Amino acid sequence: MKISAFRRKGGGGLEFRGRGRLFSYGLAASVTFIWSVTFVSTKYLLGWLEPGEILLYRVAVAYALFVAFSPRPLPRAGLREELRFAAAGLLGVTLYFLCENTALSYSTASNVALIGGTAPLITGIAAHFFTKNEKLSRAFAAGSVLCLAGIFLIICNGHFVLKLNPLGDVIALCGACVFAAYSLIVKGTGADYTPVQIVRKMLFYTLLSLLALAATPVIDLHPAQLARPSVAANILFLALFASAFCTWAWNIVIWNLGAVRANNLIYITPPLTMLFSALVLGERITPFAVAGGALILSGVYISQRVKK
Numbered sequence: 046m047k048i049s050a051f052r053r054k055g056g057g058g059l060e061f062r063g064r065g066r067l068f069s070y071g072l073a074a075s076v077t078f079i080w081s082v083t084f085v086s087t088k089y090l091l092g093w094l095e096p097g098e099i100l101l102y103r104v105a106v107a108y109a110l111f112v113a114f115s116p117r118p119l120p121r122a123g124l125r126e127e128l129r130f131a132a133a134g135l136l137g138v139t140l141y142f143l144c145e146n147t148a149l150s151y152s153t154a155s156n157v158a159l160i161g162g163t164a165p166l167i168t169g170i171a172a173h174f175f176t177k178n179e180k181l182s183r184a185f186a187a188g189s190v191l192c193l194a195g196i197f198l199i200i201c202n203g204h205f206v207l208k209l210n211p212l213g214d215v216i217a218l219c220g221a222c223v224f225a226a227y228s229l230i231v232k233g234t235g236a237d238y239t240p241v242q243i244v245r246k247m248l249f250y251t252l253l254s255l256l257a258l259a260a261t262p263v264i265d266l267h268p269a270q271l272a273r274p275s276v277a278a279n280i281l282f283l284a285l286f287a288s289a290f291c292t293w294a295w296n297i298v299i300w301n302l303g304a305v306r307a308n309n310l311i312y313i314t315p316p317l318t319m320l321f322s323a324l325v326l327g328e329r330i331t332p333f334a335v336a337g338g339a340l341i342l343s344g345v346y347i348s349q350r351v352k353k
Contacts, residue, residue: 050076058216065239066165066301066302068301069297069298069301069302069307070302070310071089072294072295072297072298073294073295073298073302073310074310075194075290075294076291076294076295076298077310077311077313077314077317078317079286079287079290079291080287080291080311081158081271081313081314081317081318081320081321082282082317082318082321083282083283083286083287084122084145084149084157084158084318084321084322085154085318085321085322085325086155086279086282086283086287087099087145087146087149087154087279087283088149088153088154088322089275089277089279090276090280090283091146091149091150091275091323092146093267093270093276094267094270094276095203095264095265095266095267096143096146096147096149096150097143097146097255097258097259097263097264097265098264098265098266098267099146099257099280099283100138100139100142100143100146100255100270101252101255101256101258101264101266102280102284103254103280103283103284103287103288104138104248104251104252104255104284104288105255105278105284106281106284106285106288107248107284107285107288107289107292108248108249108251108252110284110285110289111241111244111245111248111289112245114241115239115241115242115245119238119245119246120237120238120242121208121239122246126234127246129230129234129236130243130246130247130250131250132230133227133234133247133248133305134247134248134249134250134251134254135226135231135250135254135289136224136226136230137223137224137227137228137231137247137250137292138222138247138251138288138292139251139254139255140220141220141224141227142220144216144219144220144223145157145161145217145218145220146215147216148160148213148214148217148220149213150213151212151213151216152213152214152217153322154318154321154322156213156214156217157213157217158314158318158319159196159318160196160214160217160218160221161217161220161221161224161311161314162192162196162221162226162256162311162314163193163196163218163221163226164220164221164222164228164308164311165189165192165305165308165309165310165311166189166192166193167221167222167225168224168225168228168304168305168308169185169189169305169308169309171179171229172226172229172303172304172305174231175229176229176304178190178303179303179304179305184308184347185305187344187347188309188345188346188347189309189344190342190344190346191340191341191343191347192309192340192341192345193344193345194337194340194344195336195337195338195339195340195341196341197337198333198334198336198337198340224308227309228299228304228307228308229304231243231296231299231304231306232299232300232303232304234296240293240296240297240326241293243296244289244293244296246286246290247292248292297308298310309345310345313341313342313345316337316338316341316342319334319338
């Protein structure tokens with residue numbers, strides 16, 4: 046399969062939009078692996094910092110990184126395009142991660158990842174009604190049924206074994222809906238911008254919203270905790286990899302594979318999160334969880350099959 050040549054545009058950064066499925070799936074694998082670890086990292090940080098505070102620190106560091114990488118002033122966009130950038134930043138970063146971080150305050154890392162795993166199904170349904178070229182297919186439906194069955198197995202097991210708080214489940218589900226909306230918005234964003242420039246614009250609006258929230262009781266700051274090496278290390282990991290690399294890479298995956306097929310790969314995150322949660326946080330893995338993980342992986346394989 047042909048991967049279109051990378052070309053450099055103004056403002057720094059490389060343009061990676063193309064038709065290369067192998068390259069796109071490689072990026073997606075990297076992102077899902079990192080995302081599976083972020084749940085564990087955030088769960089640890091919640092012992093020292095507030096949910097919104099974690100997001101503010103990681104976005105501030107990530108935005109500084111993108112400005113350093115692409116320091117030139119960005120080209121001006123029309124009002125409609127700027128609103129799209131702002132919506133992508135507010136939905137895909139501010140609201141989504143506030144939901145995720147808050148859900149982790151009430152539930153386990155494994156189950157927040159599992160509830161968030163409904164995002165692909167929500168994206169597929171939304172894309173069917175709001176886009177012209179991403180309609181529901183039999184492969185998507187069959188794969189989604191298997192994935193949701195797997196999620197159901199692990200969640201039910203969690204309620205009986207891990208005694209979760211339903212509030213965490215509801216907040217995590219809200220995050221999945223927000224991420225679905227973000228995926229559809231970012232798909233048509235910034236055809237005249239490089240991925241680096243687009244993420245920089247998104248993070249700019251995200252940072253503005255978080256700084257505004259920092260002036261309210263929603264975000265309570267405890268900067269003294271950053272002096273702890275473990276806290277600083279986890280913030281840097283989330284900023285550099287989850288907020289910077291993953292946002293940049295996932296936008297490319299959405300552009301190249303489409304919002305529905307790209308988000309279906311998110312189903313792989315819950316089994317990986319379960320594994321890391323067991324290794325790092327000591328969360329329990331049972332036969333129900335293993336069976337659920339197997340169903341999820343089977344569903345992802347089926348949903349990604351494309352007719353020749």
